Amino acid sequence: MQPTLVSHADSVVINNERFRPYLTRDVIAARVAEIAADIDRDLEGEVPILVGVLNGAFIFLADLMRALTIECEVDFLKLSSYGAAKISSGRVHELKSLDAEVTGRHIILVEDIVDTGLSMQFLQKKLGEMNPASVRTATLLHKVDATRIPLDLDYVGFEIDNLFVVGYGLDYAQVGRQLADIYILDD
Ligand code: IMP
Numbered sequence: 001m002q003p004t005l006v007s008h009a010d011s012v013v014i015n016n017e018r019f020r021p022y023l024t025r026d027v028i029a030a031r032v033a034e035i036a037a038d039i040d041r042d043l044e045g046e047v048p049i050l051v052g053v054l055n056g057a058f059i060f061l062a063d064l065m066r067a068l069t070i071e072c073e074v075d076f077l078k079l080s081s082y083g084a085a086k087i088s089s090g091r092v093h094e095l096k097s098l099d100a101e102v103t104g105r106h107i108i109l110v111e112d113i114v115d116t117g118l119s120m121q122f123l124q125k126k127l128g129e130m131n132p133a134s135v136r137t138a139t140l141l142h143k144v145d146a147t148r149i150p151l152d153l154d155y156v157g158f159e160i161d162n163l164f165v166v167g168y169g170l171d172y173a174q175v176g177r178q179l180a181d182i183y184i185l186d187d
Contacts, residue, residue: 012166014166014175015172017185019166019172019186020186022160022182023158023168024181025180028157029063036064036067039138042136043070044070045070046106047070047071047072047105048108049106050065051074051075051109051110051123051127052076052077053079053109053111056112056113057111059112059169060140060168060169064110077123079092079094079123080092088116090116092122105132106133107134107135108155109123110138111137111138112169113143114147114153115146115147116147117146117147120153121149124151136154137153138154140158140168141157141160141170141182142156142160143162144160144162160184166179167182168180168181168182
């Protein structure tokens with residue numbers, strides 16, 4: 001099988017498309033620590049459930065969880081994905097639901113990236129209907145110019161350009177998630 005991810009000194013090539021370095025692992029780690037400090041402060045004395053949105057959020061969630069000093073729990077759900085495309089289909093549905101009992105609990109929805117915002121809007125509504133004590137949102141990346149709907153985001157790592165990114169859990173057609181740094185499409 002031909003490799004679909006080829007690393008060069010100054011870029012990575014996935015399925016013949018070139019991505020350039022954008023956010024290094026050190027920059028990401030520093031920002032994750034800041035977000036964790038904000039959550040520690042905002043939810044002091046509480047035991048929130050971090051709800052990770054699969055697949056992309058699992059690396060951010062793992063780092064965020066280890067950077068928290070307050071006690072917390074974790075659960076995951078999964079939404080329909082982009083598949084092999086680089087643009088959203090505009091439709092969201094759930095592929096795997098939560099196992100945790102969220103009634104009366106503080107929830108932090110953890111996303112890798114907010115693009116159109118449809119996934120986060122869907123989840124805020126869905127979790128809000130489950131009678132939690134609160135629902136907060138944490139996303140590592142936000143493509144501000146792509147989000148055309150009103151959306152409240154509590155913790156945002158980086159506001160980024162409206163271009164496709166890979167690495168640190170984010171994929172292009174399932175490739176590139178394992179990259180420790182984040183790369184952006186070189187247009
Ligand atoms: P939204 O519903 O349009 O906000 O899309 C959210 C989901 O789309 C994210 O959780 C990602 O799985 C995926 N996504 C959006 N932009 C990118 C990107 O630039 N790279 C990889 N996945 C992305």
